[in-house]
Amino acid sequence: MPLYNEPSPLEVRVISQRFLLPNPASIDTYLATDGYAAIKKAFEMTPEQIIDELKASNLRGRGGAGFPTGLKWSFIPRNTEKPRYIICNSDESEPGTCKDRLLMEYDPHQLLEGMMIAGWTVGSNKGYIFIRGEFRYLIDIVDKAIAEAYERGYLGENVLGTGWNFDIYTHSGAGAYECGEESALLESLEGKRGIPRLKPPFPAVVGAWQSPTLLNNCETFATVPAVLRMGGGDYADLGTPRNGGTRLFCISGHVNKPGVYELPLGFNLLRMIDEVCGGMRNGKKLKGVIPGGSSAPVLKADECNTPMDFDSMAKLKTMAGSGGVVILDEDTNIVQLALRTIKFYQHESCGWCIPCREGTTWLKQVLTRFYEGAGREEDIELIGDLAKTMFGRTFCALGDAAAMPTMAFIDKFRDEFEAYLKTAPPPSSVPEPALV
Amino acid sequence: MTFSPSLEEKFAHLLTIYPKGRKRSAIVPMLLYAQDEVGHVSQELIEEVARRVGVEPVQVDEVIGYYSMLHRKPLGKYHVQVCTNICCMLVGGQELYDYASSKLGIANKGVTPDGLISLEEVECMGACSWAPAVQVNYDFHHNVTRERLDQLLEDIRRAQGA
Numbered sequence: 001m002p003l004y005n006e007p008s009p010l011e012v013r014v015i016s017q018r019f020l021l022p023n024p025a026s027i028d029t030y031l032a033t034d035g036y037a038a039i040k041k042a043f044e045m046t047p048e049q050i051i052d053e054l055k056a057s058n059l060r061g062r063g064g065a066g067f068p069t070g071l072k073w074s075f076i077p078r079n080t081e082k083p084r085y086i087i088c089n090s091d092e093s094e095p096g097t098c099k100d101r102l103l104m105e106y107d108p109h110q111l112l113e114g115m116m117i118a119g120w121t122v123g124s125n126k127g128y129i130f131i132r133g134e135f136r137y138l139i140d141i142v143d144k145a146i147a148e149a150y151e152r153g154y155l156g157e158n159v160l161g162t163g164w165n166f167d168i169y170t171h172s173g174a175g176a177y178e179c180g181e182e183s184a185l186l187e188s189l190e191g192k193r194g195i196p197r198l199k200p201p202f203p204a205v206v207g208a209w210q211s212p213t214l215l216n217n218c219e220t221f222a223t224v225p226a227v228l229r230m231g232g233g234d235y236a237d238l239g240t241p242r243n244g245g246t247r248l249f250c251i252s253g254h255v256n257k258p259g260v261y262e263l264p265l266g267f268n269l270l271r272m273i274d275e276v277c278g279g280m281r282n283g284k285k286l287k288g289v290i291p292g293g294s295s296a297p298v299l300k301a302d303e304c305n306t307p308m309d310f311d312s313m314a315k316l317k318t319m320a321g322s323g324g325v326v327i328l329d330e331d332t333n334i335v336q337l338a339l340r341t342i343k344f345y346q347h348e349s350c351g352w353c354i355p356c357r358e359g360t361t362w363l364k365q366v367l368t369r370f371y372e373g374a375g376r377e378e379d380i381e382l383i384g385d386l387a388k389t390m391f392g393r394t395f396c397a398l399g400d401a402a403a404m405p406t407m408a409f410i411d412k413f414r415d416e417f418e419a420y421l422k423t424a425p426p427p428s429s430v431p432e433p434a435l436v
Numbered sequence: 437m438t439f440s441p442s443l444e445e446k447f448a449h450l451l452t453i454y455p456k457g458r459k460r461s462a463i464v465p466m467l468l469y470a471q472d473e474v475g476h477v478s479q480e481l482i483e484e485v486a487r488r489v490g491v492e493p494v495q496v497d498e499v500i501g502y503y504s505m506l507h508r509k510p511l512g513k514y515h516v517q518v519c520t521n522i523c524c525m526l527v528g529g530q531e532l533y534d535y536a537s538s539k540l541g542i543a544n545k546g547v548t549p550d551g552l553i554s555l556e557e558v559e560c561m562g563a564c565s566w567a568p569a570v571q572v573n574y575d576f577h578h579n580v581t582r583e584r585l586d587q588l589l590e591d592i593r594r595a596q597g598a
Contacts, residue, residue, distance in 0.1 A: 004566050004578060083455065095521045095560040126455075133468050133505045134561050136574040169453040172465040175505035177559065191463035191489070193502040209455050252523040252564040259565045294522055294560075324564060326523055340525050344559055350502070 004102075005259030008276045012238060014226045014246045015219070016262040019106040025141055027148040030109040036154055038225035039116050043162055047078060047121045054224070056232030058244025062099075063089055063180070063217030064293065064322045066310040069224075075204035076122040076214050085208045086118045086127035089185060090218040093132060093177040094293035095344060096324020099248035099260050100218035104131070104138045107222065108145035112168055114221030116154070117228065118214055119166045127168040128208070129218075130185055132175070139170050146170070177348035181396050182215045184350065195352045196396035219248060219323075239265035243309035247323050254281045254329035265309040265320075269299075272308065273327060284329035288412070292321025294341050295401030297408030298328070318408070334416045338383075338409040339367040345402035356399035359390035363406060370420070380417045384410040437484040443473050447488065459489040463496055467506055476510045504559075512547045512554030514592045516540075517571040520557050523564035532568050533557050535582055539589070552596055553589070 003019060018024045018033055030036065042050055054070030061067045076084060088111065092100040103111060115127040131139050146168055149155040157165045171189060173179050179188045183197035186208050207213020223245065227235045236244035243265040249272065252258045256278035263276065269289060273279065280286060286301040291308065297318040299306075306312050313320040328337070346360035363386050370379050384407060391403035410417065439447070446469050447462075454461040466485050471477055477500055486493040500506045518524075518533040540548060540555055547554040563569035566578035572588060580588075 092562045093560060096523055096564050097560075098562045098564045098566070101562050128453075132562070133503075134571065134574070137576075167453075171453075171461075172468055174464050174468045174503035176503055188464060189461055190458065191460035191491075191499065193499050209458050209461075250565050252567055253526045258567070290522075324523075326526070326564070328526070332526065336525070337522060340520070340522050344521055347559060 003106075006257065008257075008259075008261050010271075010276050011262045012246050012264050013262055014230075014235075014238070015103065015110065015222050016106070016248065018110070019102065024106045025108055025145060027109055027145065027152060030107070034229060035109055035225075036113055038228035039113050039120065039154070040160070041228050042117045042120050043160070047123075050117065050121045050228070053232040054227060057227040057235040058232075058239065058242055059220065059223055059227055059235070060243065060310055061217055062219035062223070062247055062323065064094060064295075064319070066320060069216065069220055072204070072216070073118065073121060073214060075202070076212050077205065078123050080212060082211045083126065083209075084122050084124040085211055085213045086115050086122070086124050087185070087189070087208060087213055087215045088115055088127065088129040088218055088221050089180060089182065089215060090129055090131040090135070090138075091173055091180040091185060092135075092218070092322075093180050094295065094322045094324055095341075096250060096252060096290060096293045096326045097322040098250045098252075099323060101135065101138060102248070102260055103218055103222045104135070104142050108142045109149065110225055111142070111218060111222045112145060112149055112155070114224035115168060116159070116166055117224050118216070118221065120164060122212075122214055124214070125165045125167065127166065128189065129168065129170045130173060130179070130189060131170055132173045132179075134175065136172075139172055142170050176350075177344075178350045178396075178398060181398065184396065185215070186213065193350070195350050196398075198395075217322075240307060240309050240311070242311055249308070249323050249325050251277050251325045251327065253327035254284060254332070255279065255327045256281050258327075263308075266307040266312070269304045269306050269308050269325075272325065273304075277327070280327070280329055282329075284331060287328045287330045287332050287334075289328065290324070290326035290405070292319045293324035294326070294344065295319075295404060296321045296324075297404050298412060300412050318404075333420075334409055334413040335367070335371050335420045338406060339364070339371045341405050341409075342367055342402060345398065349398060349402075353395035353399070355390050356394040356396075356402070359386060359394075359399060360402050362386055363390075363402070370417070375421050377421065380410060380414060380421075383417075437474075437480055439470065439473060443469060451488070460491050460495070462489055463491075463499060464503065467496070467500065468503075471506060476507050478508075510547070510551070513552050513596070515554045515556065515573055516588075517556045517558040517561070519559070519561050519563065519567070519569045519571075521560040523560070524568040527567050529568035532570070532580060532582065532585060536585060536589075539586075553592060 059069040178184045179194040184194040188194040203213040310320045342363045346364040349360045351357045387403040387406040450462040482496045486496045520529045570577045570580045
C-alpha cells in the first residue's frame, strides 16, 4: 500500500513507524511490531503512574489547542458512579490538515490501543471514534480493526483476562467543521445540530450524555502507546522543552514535495521547506507560511526561520495548531487567500452566536467586494476592525479562528491590500456574488 | 420503509451502541447511511428514522440543515465534489472547479439532466498535501489535473453505458 507522498529521510517515525510495512493496518502486523504492548504495561500501572508518564512526555494535544494531555486526563473524575466515556476526535476538518486520515488508514490499532489506555486510566468501558462523514473508507478500515481486536480479546468483555470491559465504536459525522469543537462534537454525537455548549462545565466533568468524557484528537490518542512504550522522558526528549515528541506535519502549498511528514517538534520551518519538501516550487521565493491550519495567523517570510513547536509559534503570535503548514510563494494573492479563508469560516459558522454569525458574514461581504475590484481605501481598516471586534467575543473558538488569520493578513500584508486596490482589472474567476 | 439487508444490519448495530435511552444519537449516521441508499433525505426517511430512534420527526428534520452532507433533494448518481479551500486553491482548485462546472454545464449543487452527475464546490476534505483534491461519492482523488478530471468523468459515463 503506497503512501500518498514519498517519505523523507529526515523523518523520525514514532507514530508512523508502521506506515511503510506491508499490510500495515492488520492486527498481525501490529502485534509483530510492539502492538498492544503498551496496554499490557498500563495494566501493571496505576492511573496516577500513567498520567505521570504522560505529563513527563510533554505530549500536547494535536488537535489544535496544544493542551497538555496528561493534565487533561487528570481532570476526569475517577471516583464517580457515572459512566465515563472516551471519545476520539477524528473530525479532521481544519483546512491544511490531513494526518488523522493516515493514522486511521495505516495504523488503526495504534489508535485503538491509545483509547484503551485512556479507558483503563479513567475507568471507562466505552469509547467512540467520531469520524467525519467524508471519510467513509476510513470508517470501514477502523471497523475492521475493531472487529479484529474483539476477535483477539483486546476489546469486549474481560479484556486480556483483566476483568475490565471495553468497547469501541465508530460514529460518522455528516459534514460540519464546527463538530471538531469538542462540545459541538458531543451535541452531534447525541444526534443534534453541532452547536457548542456553554463551558464550564467542561466535558471532563459533564460531557457525552451528561457524563465525564475524555476527548482527544486522533493523533493524540495514537501517540499514547509510544509514550508508554518508550517512557515519557525519552519521548519528551525527541522534541523541545515543554513540547514533547514528534508530530505529523501536513505540508501543502507551493513546495516541490508537499506531504505528511513525521518530524520532531522544534524542527526548523525553513529546513522543512528546503530539506524535507525539496524547496519552493518553480524556484519561486517564499512569501509566507500559515503554520498550523487556516486559523493560524500567517507568518511572513522573514519570520520563518523558527523552530516549529507550540511555544515558538506562540512567541510569534500564531499557533502550531493542528500541524497544517501551508507554504505560500511570492505570487500568492493575499486578498484572494484572505477571502477564501473567511468564506470557509462564514460557511461553517453554526449561527448560534451573533458576533460569529454576523462577523464572518460581513467580513466575507467586504472582502468579496474588495476582491471583485469594488474595494474602497477604508475597507482595509474596516476588515481589520470587524475581525478585531469579533475576536474574543464569540461563544466558541470558531470566531477567533476566523478573526485571527484575517487580522494577520491585514496587519502583515497591508501593502498588498493597498496595491490590490490600484490594480485593475480584477481576476476573472471570481468565486460568487457578494451576498450570502 | 424497507431497506437493504446490509443497511438494516447497520441500523440494528447503531441502535445498540449508545447508552440506554440515547438512541437518538444514531440520527446523523442513520440519515447519512440511508441517504446513500435512498439517494436523498426524503420526508418518508425522516419519519422512518424518527420512528426508529423514538423521537418526533421534527427532531430529525431540524438537524438536517446543519450537516452539509445531508441533502433534501436527489443528487446525481455520481456526486463530484471539488475542493476549493486554501490548500487546493493555491494549486489550482478553483480553476479545476470552474472547469468542471463549465464542462458539465451545471452550477454548484446542480445535477446533469440525465441525473447521472452532480457537482459541488466543497470545503476542505482533508487532502491538503495532495491537492487539488476531488471526491466522487466517497472516493478520494488526489493531485487532480484537468486531464485527470476528464478521465474521471469519462469513466463515469463509460461505467453507466456498460
